[in-house]
Each structure stands twice: as C-alpha cells, then as structure tokens.
Amino acid sequence: MLTTLSKGSTIPILTITAAIIVFWYACVVWLNAPFERDQAERANAEITFSQILSKTMEQKRPVLPAPHQVIVEIWNTTVMKNVTSKRSLVYHAWITLSSTLLGFAFGTLLGIALAVGIVHSQTLDKSLMPWIITSQTIPILAIAPMIIVVLNAVGIQGLLPKAFISMYLSFFPVAVGMVKGLRSPDIMQLDLMHTYNASKAQLFWKLRWPSSIPFLFTSLKVAIAASLVGAIVGELPTGAISGLGARLLAGSYYGQTIQIWSALFMAAFLAATLVWLVGVIDRRVLKQMGMAQ
Amino acid sequence: MNKTEKMTTPVIQTDKLSLTFETNDGPVHALSDIDLTINEGEFVSFIGPSGCGKTTLLRVIADLEQPTGGEITVEGGTPREARLNRAYGYVFQAAGLYPWRTIEKNIALPLEVMGLSKQEQQERIARNLALVDLDGFEKKYPWQLSGGMQQRASIARALAVEPDMLLMDEPFGALDEIVRDHLNEQLLLLWAKTKKTVVFVTHSIPEAVFLSTRIVVMSPRPGRIHEIIDCDLGDERPLEIRETTKFLEIAHQVREGLRLGHSYDE
Ligand SMILES: Nc1ncnc2c1ncn2[C@@H]1O[C@H](COP(=O)(O)OP(=O)(O)O)[C@@H](O)[C@H]1O
Ligand SMILES: [Mg+2]
Numbered sequence: 235m236l237t238t239l240s241k242g243s244t245i246p247i248l249t250i251t252a253a254i255i256v257f258w259y260a261c262v263v264w265l266n267a268p269f270e271r272d273q274a275e276r277a278n279a280e281i282t283f284s285q286i287l288s289k290t291m292e293q294k295r296p297v298l299p300a301p302h303q304v305i306v307e308i309w310n311t312t313v314m315k316n317v318t319s320k321r322s323l324v325y326h327a328w329i330t331l332s333s334t335l336l337g338f339a340f341g342t343l344l345g346i347a348l349a350v351g352i353v354h355s356q357t358l359d360k361s362l363m364p365w366i367i368t369s370q371t372i373p374i375l376a377i378a379p380m381i382i383v384v385l386n387a388v389g390i391q392g393l394l395p396k397a398f399i400s401m402y403l404s405f406f407p408v409a410v411g412m413v414k415g416l417r418s419p420d421i422m423q424l425d426l427m428h429t430y431n432a433s434k435a436q437l438f439w440k441l442r443w444p445s446s447i448p449f450l451f452t453s454l455k456v457a458i459a460a461s462l463v464g465a466i467v468g469e470l471p472t473g474a475i476s477g478l479g480a481r482l483l484a485g486s487y488y489g490q491t492i493q494i495w496s497a498l499f500m501a502a503f504l505a506a507t508l509v510w511l512v513g514v515i516d517r518r519v520l521k522q523m524g525m526a527q
Numbered sequence: 528m529n530k531t532e533k534m535t536t537p538v539i540q541t542d543k544l545s546l547t548f549e550t551n552d553g554p555v556h557a558l559s560d561i562d563l564t565i566n567e568g569e570f571v572s573f574i575g576p577s578g579c580g581k582t583t584l585l586r587v588i589a590d591l592e593q594p595t596g597g598e599i600t601v602e603g604g605t606p607r608e609a610r611l612n613r614a615y616g617y618v619f620q621a622a623g624l625y626p627w628r629t630i631e632k633n634i635a636l637p638l639e640v641m642g643l644s645k646q647e648q649q650e651r652i653a654r655n656l657a658l659v660d661l662d663g664f665e666k667k668y669p670w671q672l673s674g675g676m677q678q679r680a681s682i683a684r685a686l687a688v689e690p691d692m693l694l695m696d697e698p699f700g701a702l703d704e705i706v707r708d709h710l711n712e713q714l715l716l717l718w719a720k721t722k723k724t725v726v727f728v729t730h731s732i733p734e735a736v737f738l739s740t741r742i743v744v745m746s747p748r749p750g751r752i753h754e755i756i757d758c759d760l761g762d763e764r765p766l767e768i769r770e771t772t773k774f775l776e777i778a779h780q781v782r783e784g785l786r787l788g789h790s791y792d793e
Contacts, residue, residue: 422621425591440640525627
C-alpha cells in the first residue's frame, strides 16, 4: 500500500476517496431529511433547509449515519473502551477473528487434503469434485443454522460451530487452487522425475508441493476473506451476544444504524488487514524459496 | 579395456522397432522398422525434419515411451531395467531447473532421489559443476543464470547420476548460435573426458557433423531411418574444422540424405 501511494497514485486515490465522502454526505441529507420534515410538521414548526442540513448529520438513529458519526462511534468503542469490555468493538472483532482464524486453519488443511487426494486418485477426482462444487452452490445462510443446531445437539458450542462455517467457505478456494497447483508441473518435469525412478512421495515433496506454493497463497487470500464472512454469518443464527455478527444483528434489532456501520467498517478493516497479511507472508515465503526475483 | 574393443560393445540395439500412437485422428506411425546398434563410447546423432520420430526414439530408449512392435535392448536388458539402473542421464530441450532450488540443489535433486549421503552429494555437485565450467554458481538461483548456463547446469544434473549414457533431445535448440557453438565445443571436451555414450537429437546439420561419430538420418511418415552416415573427423575437433573439405563433404552427404528421405513421400 505504501509503495502504491509513493508511486504517484496518491492524487487519484485521494480524489476518489473525497468523491465517495461527498456522495455519502449527500445521501445522508437525502435519506435522513424526511424524518426531520416529519418532526417539524408534527411540532407545527417551520424548518429551514440549513436546519435540516445540520440535523440530518446528528440523528440518533439515522437511516444512513454520516461518516463523522461512524468515526466517532468507532473511536468511542475502540480507543475509549477497555478491550475486555462487552462494549468494545475490539473485543467483538477479536471474537470474530478467533473463529475466522480457526476456521481458516481447518479450511486450509481440509482443502489441501482434498486436493492431494484428488490429484493422486482418479476415483477421488471423479467422485469428490462434483460434491465439492455442489457444496458451494448452496447458500451459506441456508446451511449455517443447520450446522449450528446440529453441532449444538451433539454438545459442540461456542467457537467451533462458527469456525466450522468459516471452514465450509474457505476450504473451497484452497481445494480448487491446490488441485491446479499440484497439477502445474509440466510433462517434462514429471518425465525427469520418472527417469530418476522417483517414488510417489518424492515426486510429491520434491516437485508437486513446491510447484503449488504460489497457487496456495493465491487461494489463501480468497479463503481468509471467505472465512471472515463465514464467522460473521455464523454469529447471526446463534443469537450470539458477542462478535461483529452479533453487533450487526443487535444493531438492526434496535435500529442502531451507527453501530451497524461501525461494525461493518471494522469487518472491512479486518478483511483488508488479513488479506494484506497473507500477501506479506506470500512474498516472504516466495522470496525465501528463491522464486521472487 | 582398450579403445577399439570399447567401440564395438553394443549398448543400444533395436530390431524392427516400431511405435504407433493411437490418436483421435487415427494411428500415427511415429517409428517404423528401426534397426539400429549404438556401441559404447559412440556419439550418435539423430537428425531429420520435425515429426520424424527423433524424440520418440530417444524416449523409447529412455523407457518414457513403450514400443508397439519389434525389439529393443539397452545395456543388454530392457529399457526399464536400464532406467532403474540409472544407466542414462536425460537432457531436455528446456533446462527445466526448479526455480525454488539453487543450482547446487538442482544438481542434488537426482542424488536425493537416489538416497546418497550428504557428503557424496557434495562431492558429485562440485565435480560436475566443474565439468561444465559452472563452479562458483552453486548458490545462485536459475533465474540468475543465462539460458546457456542453465542448460549447462542441466547437463551437470544429468551427469551427477554418473550414468553410462547421455540422452540429449535438442539440448541447445533454444540457444543462440554463438552460445551453441561454445556449448558444442564444451560437450565434445566433456565427451572426450568422460567417454560416455551420447545419443543426441538435433535438426542442425553442422551441429550433427561437428559432434558425432555417426549420424542417423531419419525421414517422416512413417518415422524411419533413411541412412546412417559415418562421421570420422577424428577426436580433435576445433571449431575451425567446420571449414575443412572433409567436414563439408559429410555435411553435404547428410543434406542429400535429408532431401532424399523427404522427397520419398512427395
Ligand atoms: N504422445 C503422443 N501422442 C500422439 N502422437 C504423438 C505423441 N508424441 C509424438 N507424436 C507424434 O509422433 C510423431 C513423431 O514425433 P516426435 O518423435 O516428437 O518427432 P521429432 O522429435 O522428430 O520432431 C509426430 O507426428 C508426433 O505428432
Ligand atoms: Mg523432438
């Protein structure tokens, strides 16, 4: 990010950001004004446009909160709160993050295991692949409650059911990417190993696995974002009291739009950070392996 | 063993060897009735237009392709036995070095597969890198080397197995002419030093004449041997030998063979 900024794209980025903010404020006025006009009408009071303008920016439960309201809310619920407090957004983000990471780890392992099976066995290739693809055509919102209820019934609660949903979403890109990666060595490279009379295990560890690493990291960037979505979705049907999903749900119950938007921003920030982190590790590993020039 | 005796021990023998690929467009007769004997210590080149089965023949010798007719023995046994004995080192047109391994680690690859000790690996790496003039490049990654150097590293990798034979499929085909000349000279020196049997695929007439003791001229559809030409230019072959009458005579003979082989089916 720093490098893109320093490469002379600062001005375009700032211009777009400014345009979005202006557009946002315009929408704030437009969406929140009817409420103010209503209020004025009920009180039989005259209201000027400039009054409407200022009032739309400080409603308690606006249809659309103004950017500064969201920023103040985020400030108040992060920096100004103890992180162990139930009112701290950092606390809720941490809850969601922990099931995201757990689900991501499960999903990565499952995805790799499936890919290894598929690459080594034609039977698995034929029998598993259709199921893997089908699994992703079912909307996660439809399965999430089922998973939670079933796991609850067998006594699994808390972090695990949510991580399970993250896994459900994140194993797919890893499996697909790794099948492609493990199959990426060309015929010449396979023939070369054949002339050495290499065993299947040697072929895997010395050729297939290292060849697949760039594919793995590309998939991991998709998978980590999917894991976060899974964790948030997993918090919705449980009636969870903590986590970003719970904040979203509670916010919508009580019409706390500012809370919803700050949870949204926190989720977006978390997603961006996680994807960025995977990217950093990606570059590190490839450099370590000698593949980045 | 003295030299004359050595030159007459057959290492590769084929008898009516044929290979037909069954494809969706019908059978492709890649090899038909190949009768060929290659003796120990020889440098034999296969030359011919593309599609005449040079690669296929080399791959049959290497047990990478199974013949559909005739007989072939490699070092007295089947090609498979020869492969399992690691009788040959195979060099492809592309160097095919692993980008995640340094040059020394690339050369260690077959040695790791063979399960050699670390010390034995180190010795062989050093010896073979010196042989292809790459000492000092152990810790470099492939992308840090030029195309010619990469191909030399891949030759060192093939040699590290310490095979009796080198099977080379247009190893210098992708390189420019200056680098190619240089590598041809080096390959001859290497051959003189190691006394290995070399089977070399090319479609360059000067390259074949410069390197070989015998040249197998092949022709396409079906892939077959048109003519085998002796190339007795002696052991001392400086680059300038390419301007001598003898060299040009043999080159002319090869060119005629290629022309006749080609017009055969037109
Ligand atoms: N795996 C294969 N399947 C089908 N046809 C093949 C295969 N490999 C080679 N061929 C065909 O066999 C013929 C000889 O190929 P090849 O040995 O590669 O020729 P060369 O190396 O002389 O250019 C060609 O017509 C080629 O298309
Ligand atoms: Mg070829």
